[in-house]
Amino acid sequence: xxxxxESSTRNFNKQASATYCPVTYVMNKIGGHWKxxxxxxxxxxxxxxxxxxxxxxEITEKMLIQHLKQLQEDELVLRTAxxxxxxxxxxxxxxxxxxxxxxxxxxxxxxLDDMKRR
Numbered sequence: 001x002x003x004x005x006e007s008s009t010r011n012f013n014k015q016a017s018a019t020y021c022p023v024t025y026v027m028n029k030i031g032g033h034w035k036x037x038x039x040x041x042x043x044x045x046x047x048x049x050x051x052x053x054x055x056x057x058e059i060t061e062k063m064l065i066q067h068l069k070q071l072q073e074d075e076l077v078l079r080t081a082x083x084x085x086x087x088x089x090x091x092x093x094x095x096x097x098x099x100x101x102x103x104x105x106x107x108x109x110x111x112l113d114d115m116k117r118r
Contacts, residue, residue, distance in 0.1 A: 049089060
């Protein structure tokens with residue numbers, strides 16, 4: 001797959017859209033299949049990597065690691081490493097990530113309602 005140049009028209013339009021459209025801004029932060037699911041599981045409290053992997057067995061290790069890093073970069077998830085051996089790392093929601101809880105809960109409620117109608 002070819003890389004997209006930082007200065008491409010596509011990237012410029014994407015950045016401009018995120019500046020003016022709040023939905024685009026949110027989708028840039030939590031878009032994709034796995035990020036909302038990870039955030040939803042973290043809404044119940046801090047979790048270790050292995051707990052997240054067990055809660056979302058369909059996700060590959062690569063995708064879980066990648067998305068946790070992206071969520072950290074977007075300041076939605078906090079990674080806390082304890083200086084012990086073996087390493088003890090937990091992931092939790094930042095205040096910004098916790099602010100998404102009503103949105104994720106609304107998505108879950110809608111999903112349950114829609115599944116019942118089918």
